[in-house]
Amino acid sequence: MLSALFRYQFMQNAVLAGFFASLLCGVIGVIIIEKKLVMMSGGIAHASYGGVGLGYLLGIEPILGAIGFALASAFGVGALKRRGGARADVLIGLFWSVGMALGIFFVALMPGYPPDMSSYLFGNILAVTRADLWLIASITAVVLIVVFVLFDSWKAYLFDDEFAWIIGQPTVFFEYLLLSIIALSVVALIRVVGIILALAMLTAPAATASLFTKGLGTRMVVSAALSTLFCWAGLAVSYYTGVSSGAAIVTLSGAVCLLSYGVRALAARQIQKHAAKTHAGGEVARK
């Protein structure tokens, strides 16, 4: 695989795309888990399918259509939720499937043979082009800068938005800014693991990292490192076995995450037992 890495540009693109996407997943994944926006992110990802379809119909780059739809749905759900008119989970469910339906609808309106849309649904990291790579790298740069430049404000906002508002932080601005960077991140992930699988890549590394990190910053770093590991390992599995890359990456991430939860639960029980035993022993000794 290493020699292929040097020889073929598509392998270089894949490795770099996996790396940039992982930086995104590390940072955004931690935020959406803490802010309980996982389903919201899933809704945005699926709604962007409508943009892919519209892109094909209008003859523009489908991924640009996806960005438009992702941003529009993020702002739409955000604004409707803010008005308090409807329940957030209902709105997310609607955006989720109506976005998918629109994608199918737009493609059906196209004259001639329909294009193959499955690479948008399941991703194909080995098909990432230089242009895709630039797009992913730019989105990653924008998101990382937005998060790190305002890190102290983000920390206050994410921990307790009510208090942040009271001390004078513009929390409405942060809310929409957060929704925008989630939308952009989701679109960047579409090329790598696809619309349907993006959610696992956003949550699995961050959830695994949450088991053994205590600070917001360290959790983001560890989560990005884990995600990179999963991406590259999944890529290797895909290269040698011919399994679809998105499926390999997501299965691997999910398996490691669930395994970590299991190990952690067992370890917690052992620690409790041990503590109870030494405690009881101390009681006896004192008597």
Added chain:
Amino acid sequence: MENSLPALKIENLSVYYESTPALEGVSLEVADGDYLGIIGPNGGGKTTLLKVILGLIHPTAGSVLVYGKSPGHAGVKIGYVPQIAQMDRRFPITAFEVVLTGRLGRGPKPLHRYTKADREAATQALERVGIAELAARPISALSGGEFQRLLIARAMAAEPRLLLLDEPTASVDAASRERIYSLLGELSRSMTVILVTHDILAVSSQVRSIACLSGRLVYHGEPKLDANTMNALYGCPVELIAHGVPHRVLGEHHGEGGADCQC
């Protein structure tokens, strides 16, 4: 205090959720430097009133002025201590970092670093609430009482002129409760304190004035409650036992007591 403006001036305030009134026709003036306890039954609008003062909820009718200004973060520095039950205590943040957020100030802060003064103020606030040794702990490793005191420290770090607390003793151990009341007594000498609570007896022995809310403002004045007020507040005479309280909260019962009450 140099300012004669009242800390809080509420006129004919009403708040409706859809068509359900939470507060109706509340008028209340709180002097600068006062220490006010707000009591009342669940659903009596206590938390709603706090949120209106903070500017988190807009009144349906009436006006609210905090030191002569409309509520909201453009106005006076307000410290707020929320109910700990509503907070997410799994968030990856240490106690010290939580208190530091109280020092963040207004507006987005690009490339912000907390200054040495900020750190000192945060340490001082933690010392005052008595949990300085827990500064490096993640909040998930704090007890309820410690976390409650942490939120008070965060509010103090912002150096507010008006401190609002929502049920600060509702879910804490007895030692923390004592500590919180003595701390609030101390703080009330340098700032206006408004405290929402269920804890009728304790609060009456602590605060300088009291307001009773049950959708309407039933009573506002000296922290001395009589059976009539309690009757109006809770819909029935509440048995108040004054054991172990520095002074009696209730006046003597007169005539018809709780005998005919079904609650």
